[in-house]
Amino acid sequence: MNQKRVIEVAATLFLEKGFAYTSMDELVRVSKVSKSNVYYHFSDKEELLAGVVDYWIETYQRAMDQILSQNQLSVEDRVQMFLEHLSQGVQSREYKGSCPFITLYIQSPAQATHIKEKIGLFFTGLQMKVSLLLQQGVEKGEFRNTIHIDEVAALFITNLEGALFLSETLKDATVIMKTASQFFNLLR
């Protein structure tokens, strides 16, 4: 079970200090798992990074599935609940690594192509989920039926990612909720 612990510690260290600026020695110190044991589970630092990416993907996937499937609520309410959840995470990390995927993607070494691909796949999957949500919203009459679902879904995601990043640079998590509510405003 040390493997899990190492990943969890690395997951926050990589966000708060950066992948390149986090040494294996520090990971050992913070996680209190012996170095030999760390290398027993992960052949090198890059493999650990891959594990961390998987960790964040699973974490976010779980949170999304849990919140977004509450079909009794309006689409906008569900999305806002999820964004509130994200917003909390950003603040609890003190605006470091606001979006784990942006942070890890950009900090991955150039040769770690499989990691970048993994993150790319996550976003294409995300796009499909958002499309389904918008579809629901249109059917329920929440949004006008003249919108182009897939394109607007892409717009939602670009806005979300940009909002997460800007919340970090501006140290202000409210942009996440504010820009989203403007977005929904424009869909009515």
Next chain:
Amino acid sequence: MNQKRVIEVAATLFLEKGFAYTSMDELVRVSKVSKSNVYYHFSDKEELLAGVVDYWIETYQRAMDQILSQNQLSVEDRVQMFLEHLSQGVQSREYKGSCPFITLYIQSPAQATHIKEKIGLFFTGLQMKVSLLLQQGVEKGEFRNTIHIDEVAALFITNLEGALFLSETLKDATVIMKTASQFFNLLR
């Protein structure tokens, strides 16, 4: 004039390989400027990074001022011209460092607070410029006059930054134009 050359070479190396993954030795090799001369102009690597950030800020500021001030064109046309320009840059760098500011911000060492602040200021300045543009668009009747200028300006920027990042992960620059045109669609 070697100072300028060093900055220009570093500006692209830092985007394409990453700040932490670009060694001063490689910079010396590529720029063909002697190491002693590099350190004559920049006291350390972080100061060079600051210079690179300034370089990108000036570059983008110039491009924006030049394109966005063509008042005879519609707001949407001007913005689309600018985005086309950005899109070219992304493709010419082969989807590495799509948005220089995201890339440099996230790759800066945690203690480089002045660099992060500089980028934060750039974005607040950008927000004001976009607000003015939207104002113009409303006055010209391009956009409906019920929109909340400042909040929608924020939405535009978050979308733009997100689109730049996603274009990198998806290796598809068209999201930049596509999401922007959806955005303008929603403003009419």
Next chain:
DNA sequence: CCTTTTTAGTACTGTGTAGTACTAATTTAG
């Protein structure tokens, strides 16, 4: 022409850090 600035070259230092080697204890599970 003389002073200051900019440039080059070469060799070097020191340190941070990823990863290894090896032994041995402890835990898990069949």
Next chain:
DNA sequence: CTAAATTAGTACTACACAGTACTAAAAAGG
């Protein structure tokens, strides 16, 4: 009970890389 998996500890290696020291030649500028 036994074999395999997991964990710890300690010491070590090898190397990349930021930054320095020093000398000296060009260039620029007044």
